[in-house]
Amino acid sequence: MRDSQPHIVIIGGGITGLSAAWHIQQTTPETTYTLLEKSNRWGGKVITEKMPGLDGGHFTIDAGPESFITRKPEAWELTCELGLADSVIDPGSETRHMFVLDTGKPVEIPLSPVKFIRSPLMSAGGKLRMLQEPFVPAKRDGEDESLAQFVTRRLGREALDKFIGPVLAGIYNTNPETQSILTTSPVMREMEAEYGGLFKGAIGRMRAARHAKMSANGHPPKPRFMTFQNGAQELVEALVARLKGDLRLGAEILRIGHTGARYEITLANGEQILADALLFATPANVTAHYLEVLAPQAAKGLAKIRHENIGTISLAFRETDVQLPNPINGLMIPRREKRAIDAITWTSNKMPARAPVGYALIRVFFGGSAPHLVEYTNPALLSIVREELRAMLGITAPPLDYRIQRWPHSFPQADVGHLDLVDAIEAALPDGLYLAGSSYRGLGVPDCIRQGRDAADKAAARLNGNTFINQLKIEG
Ligand SMILES: Cc1cc2nc3c(=O)[nH]c(=O)nc-3n(C[C@H](O)[C@H](O)[C@H](O)COP(=O)(O)OP(=O)(O)OC[C@H]3O[C@@H](n4cnc5c(N)ncnc54)[C@H](O)[C@@H]3O)c2cc1C
CATH class of the missing domain: 1.10.3110.10 (protoporphyrinogen ix oxidase, domain 3)
Structure with missing residues (x-):
């Protein structure tokens, strides 16, 4: 990178940070960027795992987001920009065969007038x-x-x-x-x-x-929800493959300070990176820590945004072991039911290709009604989840295999007045510092992509405005 070029450092390599980097690369090629990710993988909560099946094939497990709504167009637009539209699959209606647990029993959510009139739910x-x-x-x-x-x-x-x-x-x-x-x-x-x-x-x-069957810019018709043949991580992989900036995994930030008008980021390996603008794409509780000295007022606001625990466990079964009288795609479990888990998705009913033929894949969400479960060992957690599957769906067979992901203190909660709080935090930020991601203006993947783009636009506009002014000064 040339020293004269404006440089943006993005912190956090989830979908927000990656989208910000992509947007800078696409829209302001005169700006260079560094993307710093603490862990050893890109994508943050977007994680797809392949779990081998018993007799060949594999289960495709989305531990985090599984499908994206296209009414908010950003995930679809990004997919088209990356040339990935052919990999998109329609996960089908999110509301088909959806159930809610009512006094211990799954009851179908009545979405047709006839089902509504007949429903015992209300x-x-x-x-x-x-x-x-x-x-x-x-x-x-x-x-x-x-x-x-x-x-x-x-x-x-x-x-x-x-x-x-x-x-x-x-x-x-x-x-x-x-x-x-x-x-x-x-x-x-x-x-x-x-x-x-x-x-x-x-x-x-x-x-x-x-x-509006065809989207405005001539792309092929889009489904109401979208996902990818090989899981949500396909979007992350396509993005990373096309990013040409300075991308760093395992980047541990020690300190962030100032030298003159620039930010100075010191990494654990002693390296220092200078930035004309800094874009935080980390959860607010992480960002708060870095801003304690740089922007104490903003840090106080960030610390007010609550982040709850969340986790998922995906379990593989033989289809014959988990036959139900009626198909269930999803079961929502209200807190009043006082159960240990929050929801169940029957992934292989919604998307049969996610499991080899003859097998079923079921995903269970936990961490909301019983937050302490994220601290349980795998066997202890599995045992509780199996008991819940038995009690709610009558499933007694042991799973053939399973995968667990936990995100402690990482699922943002938007309480009433949240957007006013975010406005106040942004107003308290020093020049050249920007925030984006799931803690702020919506947590769905399309919201995160939009926020990454918006923050990148704001940073680039300021920097390129400055460059222009500096040039005028030099020329003048
Ligand atoms: C179980 C689950 C299911 C979901 N389902 C859906 C769904 O179906 N559809 C949908 O649209 N959305 C869904 N979401 C929401 C969506 O996935 C997230 O809100 C979104 O992926 C968050 O992206 P992000 O980049 O803002 O944050 P994250 O994904 O949290 O990324 C932040 C990144 O910052 C990194 N980081 C943290 N600290 C530092 C540091 N100090 N220095 C550098 N890097 C750091 C982290 O390692 C991480 O990679 C789901 C979320 C979960 C957890």
């Missing part, structure tokens, strides 16, 4: 209240509220307790009473503002989707 009064939703006045003041407040206001308390709460809490591994709707499900408030309610909004959006 009382007649609760159903009637839900049906009044189109007549509930819309809130359009832009104020944040909890997910629980929103759902209760529009659909009634029973809808919250019995199915919408568990589904959304299952997705975000959090408590709907504290969770900010504007950060985690802004689409529901958008539907309310745009169409006057959720039912009208769903119909309106379905019509709009029908009209």
Whole structure:
């Protein structure tokens, strides 16, 4: 890299940091970058493992994200930019054969009118209240509220307790009473503002989707959710293969300080890297630590963002050992059920190619209702999970094999008022320092890609503006 070229250092090589690096490379080739990742692999929470099958073949296990919504277009756009569209598979509807545990038993979430009327999940009064939703006045003041407040206001308390709460809490591994709707499900408030309610909004959006079968820039039609034939990590591998900057794994940062207008990053091996801009793509609780001296006010705000535990265990079975009377693709487990696990995905029902023929792959989420489980040894955890599978689904066969991933204190929680807190943190940042990633403005992979791009744009705009001004000064 030439010393005269503006240089950006990105810290954190998850999907956010990788997307920021890619965006800099694509949009401002005059800017150089270094990407520092502490661990020995790229991708952060995006992890795909191949687990050998018994008689050939393998199980494809996504330990972290498995599929991405395309309504938020960034993951799809990135896929197309990387020439990966042919590897995309449609994981099918996220809502087909979805169940919720109700007093210990799985009950199907009723998504068709007939199933809704017949469903034992809710009382007649609760159903009637839900049906009044189109007549509930819309809130359009832009104020944040909890997910629980929103759902209760529009659909009634029973809808919250019995199915919408568990589904959304299952997705975000959090408590709907504290969770900010504007950060985690802004689409529901958008539907309310745009169409006057959720039912009208769903119909309106379905019509709009029908009209937009082809995406605007001529790419092939995209599914509603997307994943990759070889697992989510395909996206990370394609990105890393195309990044031409200074990429470092196993990079341990000792200190970050200033020399003049530049940031000085000292690595554990003694090396110092100078940066004109610094982009943190690490979880807020990690970033807070580095900013204690550089930006104490921002660090205090970052420390307020809670990060919970989360983990997944994927278990392989012979299909004949885990036959259920009705197919189940997913089971959400509300906290009121007081179980040790949070959700179950029957991966091989949703995506048969993820397991060899004749075998089943089941993924269990833990760490929300029983946070201490992330500290359990593998055998202790397995034993608890097997007991839960027995109690909820009647599965008694031992798994043929399994894989576990744990992320202690790493799953960000967006409480009501979260976006105001993020605004205040950003306002307290020194010049040339930027934040992006799952702790801030949405935690889905498309949100992370968008934030990586936005932060890269802001950093590059400032640096290239400075370069231009410096050049004017020299020339003048
Ligand atoms: C179990 C699970 C399931 C999920 N399912 C989905 C899904 O289906 N769809 C979806 O869209 N999203 C899903 N998500 C959310 C999504 O995967 C994450 O929010 C997203 O991957 C986070 O990306 P990130 O780059 O912001 O952070 P991370 O992936 O956490 O990356 C941060 C990186 O920073 C590195 N790092 C940490 N400290 C330092 C340091 N001091 N110096 C340098 N590097 C450091 C870490 O090693 C890591 O690589 C899921 C998440 C989990 C955990």
